[in-house]
């Protein structure tokens with residue numbers, strides 16, 4: 001199969017979004033947009049860094065690559081619409097494996113009615129997938145990290161540390177409880193788009209998705225908003241069988257594990273009830289884990305049994 005057969009094999013026969021004027025098949029795609037704000041992001045997924053042949057099957061690789069990007073759109077309060085895929089393919093990957101990667105991408109995309117409108121295909125050493133997403137938010141309704149203010153409630157969706165626990169199980173085979181649950185959390189992460197969309201009527205929300213761990217994400221909100229975030233350690237939600245892992249690992253994973261793709265956010269106290277309603281309406285667990293103050297600027301604190309300490313920007317970092 002050459003490059004052109006490959007492109008033909010991944011091309012959608014029709015597009016779901018009516019705004020596509022030109023999809024795959026020219027030098028670039030064309031979409032027509034008039035009323036909303038366009039929101040776009042790109043995240044890259046690399047063999048040996050984000051996955052190995054021990055941790056993921058081809059379907060998971062595709063699903064996870066698109067999910068991470070969809071998660072960034074959710075964190076902006078945007079509705080996903082399009083994606084473009086740039087893929088570097090080593091010669092060791094066969095046609096069926098590539099087909100499975102695209103099946104995984106199409107699966108995640110179809111949940112959100114997204115169209116694949118372009119990309120690029122080259123050969124190279126490590127399988128690398130770079131996904132660009134495009135979504136739309138109502139005018140001036142994108143949710144920024146800079147939108148936290150003193151007095152806000154800090155909340156998080158779902159449970160934290162599960163993806164890292166799944167990776168641990170994959171890399172350390174043994175007997176564990178709820179193995180499939182943890183593996184799925186690592187390989188087929190959640191998407192919090194509908195919850196984020198339901199927050200649409202709120203005047204002010206800050207949001208950040210948990211790709212590197214909440215220690216990192218909370219610090220990003222604190223820095224962008226020039227406020228301090230105070231998090232209660234025992235309020236951080238974890239799954240039922242998370243307690244099977246050693247205490248030290250639980251602590252590390254829930255704060256620094258990353259790749260849970262949950263949403264960390266802040267809202268004014270008077271809107272908290274509406275966040276709960278949005279969560280209930282979309283089957284999204286949501287937990288209050290702390291509050292925002294302007295005691296100091298750009299800091300995060302973690303509190304346990306009345307003792308407070310700074311929570312530094314520590315987690316997964318690519319360039320050390």
Ligand SMILES: Nc1ncnc2c1ncn2[C@@H]1O[C@H](COP(=O)(O)OP(=O)(O)OP(=O)(O)O)[C@@H](O)[C@H]1O
Pocket residue numbers: 042043068072209211212
């Ligand atoms: N190489 C780059 N060139 C231009 N902009 C970049 C580059 N890398 C990151 N950015 C920009 O920096 C900002 C933060 O990106 P970052 O990747 O940290 O966010 P994220 O996608 O939420 O996190 P993660 O990559 O862990 O999922 C974004 O605006 C992003 O577009």
Ligand SMILES: Cc1ncc(C[n+]2csc(CCOP(=O)(O)O)c2C)c(N)n1
Pocket residue numbers: 043044048049050051052055068167211212257258259316
């Ligand atoms: C085999 C293997 N080893 C380690 C990890 C952990 N890991 C890789 S990248 C990343 C942060 C998110 O990436 P990004 O910042 O690029 O979004 C994390 C936590 C993994 N998933 N697979």
Ligand SMILES: [Mg+2]
Pocket residue numbers: 042043
């Ligand atoms: Mg990124």
Ligand SMILES: [Mg+2]
Pocket residue numbers: 071072075208209210211
């Ligand atoms: Mg993000």
Ligand SMILES: [Mg+2]
Pocket residue numbers: 043068069072211
């Ligand atoms: Mg991201």
